[in-house]
Amino acid sequence: MKIFLSFLALTLPMTGAIASDVALESTVLVERSEQMPDGTVSMTLEEPARVVPGDNLLFVLDYHNEGAEPAENFRVVNPLPDAVAFRDTNDAGAEFSVDGGEHWGALSALTITGEDGAVRPATNEDVTHVRWILDRAIPAGGEGRITFRGTVR
Amino acid sequence: MASTAMPAYAAGTLAGTTIENTASASYDGPGGATVSIDSNSVELVVDEILDVDVVSNDPGDVGVAPNEDDSVLTFTVTNGGNGPEPMVLAANASLGGDDFDPDATSIFIDGNGNGSYDAGVDTAYNAASPPSLDPDESIVVFILGDIPGSVGDGDRSEVGLTATAQTGSGVPGTVFAGAGEGGSNAVVGATGASDDDSGFYAAAVALIALVKSAVIADPFGGATQVPGSTITYTLVSSVTGSGSLPNVVISDSIPADTSYVAGSITLDGGGLTDSAGDADAGSYDGSAIAVDLGTVAAGTSNTITFQVVID
Known part of the structure; x- marks a missing residue:
């Protein structure tokens, strides 16, 4: 079944947590390109059950404040599955960790120390966690979406 | 959550591996208490390439x-x-x-x-x-x-x-549903x-050619075929082509009405004995001479001579 991204917000059920007012919904889509009869390539986003190495995945995180009060200091952490290499995110404010969430920063500021002690700049392949810290409260009834992309290793 | 190193395979993540994604969030709720929430988990299975x-x-x-x-x-x-x-x-x-x-x-x-x-x-x-x-x-x-x-x-x-x-x-991208590792689909890859x-x-075929010639010397210094004339036979073996021939033995029967001259076999100018039991290549068994050349490489020529006397 193909679901186009523009319909997602309407079709995805919002599962609210019982003990909290803010709901966080995770969706993973795979980018599938298809050669059309006229020679053009049509890129579609599917909600896959199965993937193959090299597939490009779009991770979508939808948050929704269902409570009556603003939610302050909202932050989202997404640990990357081992089999997924980080590619990019649409949010310039994202922070990264390459050591399992101990240290955070811009990717360009992070380094990897190899077993031989050599230090090299961290790359997308090294990212273990991505997080976003909202600089403003989510008002009551407010919602938003964070996306990032990864590749199946 | 610490990330464990993925074993690096040329074709990527092993078939049947489950990719599970769960995000978490925290915020300050009413009254200032920090509230932590988890998203739903999304699970994907890696198909077999x-x-x-x-x-x-x-x-x-x-x-x-x-x-x-x-x-x-x-x-x-x-x-x-x-x-x-x-x-x-x-x-x-x-x-x-x-x-x-x-x-x-x-x-x-x-x-x-x-x-x-x-x-x-x-x-x-x-x-x-x-x-x-x-x-x-x-x-x-x-x-x-x-x-x-x-x-x-x-x-x-x-x-x-x-x-x-x-x-x-078949064609890359062909899917065999459920035929992959761990119940995953199998997908035909780029090959x-x-x-x-x-x-x-x-x-490498080696061919052997043998050319025989004779020179007669009579007892009088001439070349007539009379009793007592000595005939010197010359056998030239040539191996052509490529590679080599194994177990080459050149043999020649002593003609009727002649007698072999003992010890007269030569190979490429060197004398050989008549005994089959010794190490050298020559032998005479009473009716024929033989020279065992062993393995002969293509491009090699060997010249064998022996003598008989006309009875």
């Missing part, structure tokens, strides 16, 4: 001789997919564009992993139970061919080995899940 690579290991043509059995061509078969996969093997001896085809071929698997064929050690390929290769695993496969006796010097024979994923093959490569036999 079917990819096969076959490459010839022979650095060049494999030299063979006419009627040679079990001449070995060597290949490496690699599972380029991300799941364990049995590899169906086939030899193709009847490829066109070459000079001859081997009479019969058989396929063997390098059982002891030394890369070269060992008769009695390496195992014959069993089509009912093709060898299963793990991701990235390679095996060495031998094709043994029997060379016809009719091949000419320099004739070549192309023999192919095809390896195909047992699960299926079409089948590959082939060829090795070549090149026949």
Whole structure:
């Protein structure tokens, strides 16, 4: 079944947590390109059950404040599955960790120390966690979406 | 959550691996208490990619001789997919564009992993139970061919080995639902899940030619054939072509009404004894002389002489 991204917000059920007012919904889509009869390539986003190495995945995180009060200091952490290499995110404010969430920063500021002690700049392949810290409260009834992309290793 | 290092496979994440994604969030709720929430978990299963690579290991043509059995061509078969996969093997001896085809071929698997064929050690390929290769695993496969006796010097024979994923093959992207590792789908990869490569036999055929001549010396200083005349026979053997000939023995019967002159055999100007029991190449058995040249390489000429006296 193909679901186009523009319909997602309407079709995805919002599962609210019982003990909290803010709901966080995770969706993973795979980018599938298809050669059309006229020679053009049509890129579609599917909600896959199965993937193959090299597939490009779009991770979508939808948050929704269902409570009556603003939610302050909202932050989202997404640990990357081992089999997924980080590619990019649409949010310039994202922070990264390459050591399992101990240290955070811009990717360009992070380094990897190899077993031989050599230090090299961290790359997308090294990212273990991505997080976003909202600089403003989510008002009551407010919602938003964070996306990032990864590749199946 | 600490990230464990993924084993690096050429084809990527192993088939059947579950990718689970869960995000978490925290915020300051009413009253200032920090609230932590988890998202739902999304689970994806990694499908099995079917990819096969076959490459010839022979650095060049494999030299063979006419009627040679079990001449070995060597290949490496690699599972380029991300799941364990049995590899169906086939030899193709009847490829066109070459000079001859081997009479019969058989396929063997390098059982002891030394890369070269060992008769009695390496195992014959069993089509009912093709060898299963793990991701990235390679095996060495031998094709043994029997060379016809009719091949000419320099004739070549192309023999192919095809390896195909047992699960299926075809156009890249073809899906075999549920046929992959761990119940995943199997998907044909870029190689079409089948590959082939060829090795070549090149026949080295050596031919021997023998030219005999005689010189007569009579007792009077002339060349008449009278009793007592000595005949010196000269045998020139020439091996041409390429390769070599094994177990070459030149023999010649002593003509009727003549007597062999004892100790008269020479090889390339050097004297030989008449005894068959000693180390040198010459012998005389009472009716014929023989010179054992052993293995003679192409391009070699040998000159043998012996003498008889007319009775």
